[in-house]
Amino acid sequence: MTESNDDILTRPLGVAEAQVPDQPSGRFGRIVATLRRPKVAAGAIAAALVASLGLVVALGDPQGGEPHAEAVIVIREAAARPPAPVAAVEPQVATTAPGQGQLQRSAEEVESASGVTVVRPLGSGPTDAVVIRVPSPTAPRLAAAPDPRISETGRHGIMPKLGEGRGRALDVYARSEEPGTGPRIAIVVTGLGVGQAATAGATARLPAAVSLAFLPYGSEAERAAARARDAGHEVFLQLPMEPFDYPDSDPGPQGLLTSLKGPENADRLAWALARFPGYVGTVNFMGSKLMADAAFEPILREIGAR
Structure with a gap:
């Protein structure tokens, strides 16, 4: 083959002779020819990039190219809030x-x-x-608690006791008998003393003739029971006791259990009885299993003795 390699590689297939484009002449032609060289073109691109980077560094525009806007913030004085009724x-x-x-x-x-x-x-x-x-002037007022005639100090605090003539807490702390004849219904709302909002709502919104029962676990059980008595409600103490599905249903850390010995249940009972004063009696919290067991008898005797 007598043809040069360049002609073979640059000539299109099927064309007898490669058509070489006319080269520009003069000084401009020489500049264009020089710029067409790969090394010269690459150097020019690199120089342009370096110059752009230098401009960014010199001008210090860290957000160059990012859209931005300016807004004027006017601080206004808040309007006075009208007093609530x-x-x-x-x-x-x-x-x-x-x-x-x-x-x-x-x-x-x-x-x-x-x-x-x-x-x-x-x-x-x-x-x-x-x-x-505003309480009615004729509303019955409950006796102050604790009454020293029917109270004593135990190992966990003030507990009720029978007074002279077997006077009971029921006789001292109960509401006075309301006039009227015919059948009567007693209503006791239980589970209070733990949720403060529910306890306050029941105390304020329920009629004073409705009795309220408080759990011994509330951090403010004594104060909540005192508020209820001030509003005219009789209060009860709820004793946590073991149900049949214990421990799935748990009466709490001071629950009275069938598995405990007599002194342990007696100590837990004394702890519960000393949580707050002024209750007229006790009611159960759970306790279906304990009340069907012989372990409940000494608990009943202790309550009856007080």
């Missing part, structure tokens, strides 16, 4: 004491000054809307 379900209570020159500024002051019960929504403060319940 206070609704009274009984005759209005005066918010000023005789001789005072200014109004009481919060529902807490109304409560402390007038002795009423203030019910607020859960999580709200004294500036929010409240419902003030």
